[in-house]
Amino acid sequence: MSGALQVGSVPERLAHNRYALDEDESHIVVDQDVVRSTGCAGVIARCCPAHVYTELPDGGLGVEYAACLECGTCLAVAPEGALSWHYPRGGFGVSFREG
Numbered sequence: 735m736s737g738a739l740q741v742g743s744v745p746e747r748l749a750h751n752r753y754a755l756d757e758d759e760s761h762i763v764v765d766q767d768v769v770r771s772t773g774c775a776g777v778i779a780r781c782c783p784a785h786v787y788t789e790l791p792d793g794g795l796g797v798e799y800a801a802c803l804e805c806g807t808c809l810a811v812a813p814e815g816a817l818s819w820h821y822p823r824g825g826f827g828v829s830f831r832e833g
């Protein structure tokens with residue numbers, strides 16, 4: 735017996751999370767004009783661990799907010815004004831669970 739902790743892969747551990755989707759309101763809104771003018775779609779899309787964003791062919795940024803882990807990384811890399819982000823309304827969003 736090795737005694738090593740078996741934690742599983744990141745995708746396996748993330749699969750234990752639960753999401754309560756707010757279908758009436760996205761907690762992420764993209765300002766496409768700012769995204770296109772600053773050329774930031776790629777860096778925002780690549781930084782997100784949950785693959786919430788998609789870099790669009792026209793330089794815009796697609797968003798599927800349902801899988802957001804609420805980590806805040808996109809806010810740290812996005813130029814000012816590119817994203818409007820707030821935590822989901824009460825009762826919605828991600829619930830982390832031990833995997």
Ligand code: SF4
Nearest residue numbers: 782802803805806808
């Ligand atoms: S807060 Fe984190 S998980 Fe959510 S969209 Fe931004 S980078 Fe992705």
